[in-house]
Amino acid sequence: MKAHLTRRYLFSASHRLHSDALSEEENRETYGKCNNPYGHGHNYALEVTVSGQVDANGMVCNLVDLDTFVTDHVLERFDHLNLNQIPEFASDVPTTENLCIRIYDILNRGFHPAHLEKVRLEETMMNSFEYAGSDARE
Amino acid sequence: MKKTVYLTRKAEFSASHYYHNPELSQEENQRLFGKCNNLNGHGHNYTLEVTVQGEVDPTTGFVLDLKRLKEVLNREVLDVFDHRHLNKEVPEFAKQIPTTENIAIAIWRRLEPKLEGAKMHRVRVYETPDLFVDFYGEA
Numbered sequence: 509m510k511a512h513l514t515r516r517y518l519f520s521a522s523h524r525l526h527s528d529a530l531s532e533e534e535n536r537e538t539y540g541k542c543n544n545p546y547g548h549g550h551n552y553a554l555e556v557t558v559s560g561q562v563d564a565n566g567m568v569c570n571l572v573d574l575d576t577f578v579t580d581h582v583l584e585r586f587d588h589l590n591l592n593q594i595p596e597f598a599s600d601v602p603t604t605e606n607l608c609i610r611i612y613d614i615l616n617r618g619f620h621p622a623h624l625e626k627v628r629l630e631e632t633m634m635n636s637f638e639y640a641g642s643d644a645r646e
Numbered sequence: 647m648k649k650t651v652y653l654t655r656k657a658e659f660s661a662s663h664y665y666h667n668p669e670l671s672q673e674e675n676q677r678l679f680g681k682c683n684n685l686n687g688h689g690h691n692y693t694l695e696v697t698v699q700g701e702v703d704p705t706t707g708f709v710l711d712l713k714r715l716k717e718v719l720n721r722e723v724l725d726v727f728d729h730r731h732l733n734k735e736v737p738e739f740a741k742q743i744p745t746t747e748n749i750a751i752a753i754w755r756r757l758e759p760k761l762e763g764a765k766m767h768r769v770r771v772y773e774t775p776d777l778f779v780d781f782y783g784e785a
Contacts, residue, residue, distance in 0.1 A: 529705045538706055540713060601707030605651045609702065634656045635712060638697075642647040 512625060513568040514557040517578055519587035522549040523602040547590060553630040558622035569622035577619045582611055604631040608639045652767055653709045654697045657719055659728035662689040663744040687731060693772040696757060700764040710764040722756040746773040750781040
């Protein structure tokens, strides 16, 4: 029997939304207060959903494996950091859309005990983003 | 390769309503709708989640400018629904029963034509924390 498992993690980080492809005025117009040169922060909530057959131990995958992977490769990489300073955002704006895709890609590449269904990232209590991989048909 | 991201914005509104179908007898209304049939109405704190889908714009990193989504949401839904009596003050419900199902459909129809640059994916309306309806725009 196949089941889906979702685990929730918290991390905090700062960012500034600013695109080098836009003028100062366009940046202010596009990003509003998120363009503040000093940056600002969020408490992000990350939900990772994996799926698979329930094994003889009654598990989709061992939660310790998932926790260890997410801690080592996601939380250690992003928690309490300024996202703009991280190499993957050297040329990309660290919007939560882009962060959600990055986290999905990290898990998809490196976590194999269960199938990655989707990554959901809450920036605030009022907005969230989901990514379930690129559509290879397009 | 197409990278579709789903963006969800949450909002809250409070409104009153009652359930009554004028084509049914009072007895049938009472049986069908129970305490929701009280014609003096009752209220809920509704939570609305609007999910749009799209590709991330390579320049802005946005699927859709959240500020614009919030403006559309405020103008098209919250200004119309919040602190209102749905049966008496919201045009869609002059002849339609304001069930959570119909509220979700009405919100979809209000928002869908006003969203530029992103596609509506889902409208979710919680009537209470234990009860919600999803509408995906399907016939």
